[in-house]
Amino acid sequence: MNVDLHCHSNVSDGVLPPAKVAMVARQAGVDVWALTDHDEVGGIPAARAAAAEQGMRFVTGVEISITWANETVHIVGLQIDENNAALVQGLEATRSGRDNRGREIAAQLAKAGIPDAYEGALKYVSNPNLMSRTHFARYIVEIGACRNTSEVFKKYLCEGKPGYVEHRWATLEQSVQWIRGAGGIAVIAHPGRYKFSDTAQGALFDQFKQLGGAAIEVVTGSHTPDQYPEYARLANGYGFLASRGTDFHAPGEARVDFKLLPPLPGNVTPVWHDWF
Ligand code: AMP
Ligand code: MN
């Protein structure tokens, strides 16, 4: 069974509408699918309907931006009630700083020789409440300043680069409470992508576990293949379930295609082990 529990639509920083993402996933052989837009559940009704039409099992999801130890971390919520009031309010609050942050990113980019980036990024935004660094990256590729979005992140948008703006997201506690309060399962997204020392990563896992976090992503488009066994071992060591997802954003822009993402290693317990 092909289970993909991490995907984005144009309701956050993906390029396809939710129903199109469902089609692409199904055509690539996905049987169980979650849409996990950043800080947003607005795409879920359309995604659910499209998944049903495609004969694909649907899982509600969201990817919440948090700040932990002064770093941005992403917490995925699965099997959430997307209408839960505290969750909806929490996500709204999390999104609310994004527009001002976008203006600051643009101001810094202007100083670095990229003018009018707010207006430029806005052309790629479908959800006015969700301006993302990815939208800036697409604009900077459009004007020819970089060849692809990952080069833009390296040159302009990552921490320490001229277009990086410090931002305070939700807390780990809040994200896990919102997810669990909405009946969901909290998952640390792409743990191998953060720049933590082993000690700091261990502290994150311990605290997440204590709060009721249940799983970590093991096989994700945001991990390198040598990180799959590493995070499988860590999942088992900490007693976490293991999740899997492409982190799909756009055809051709993906770090890994739907069809190329391997299954979970056999020694972990999948987060979906008791779902059906
Ligand atoms: P934001 O939530 O606005 O800070 O944007 C975060 C998003 O930027 C992530 O969800 C990814 O889609 C994208 N992103 C972050 N780092 C990179 C990178 N190095 N290369 C490509 N995309 C990235
Ligand atoms: Mn993204």
Ligand code: MN
């Ligand atoms: Mn993420």
Ligand code: MN
């Ligand atoms: Mn993601």
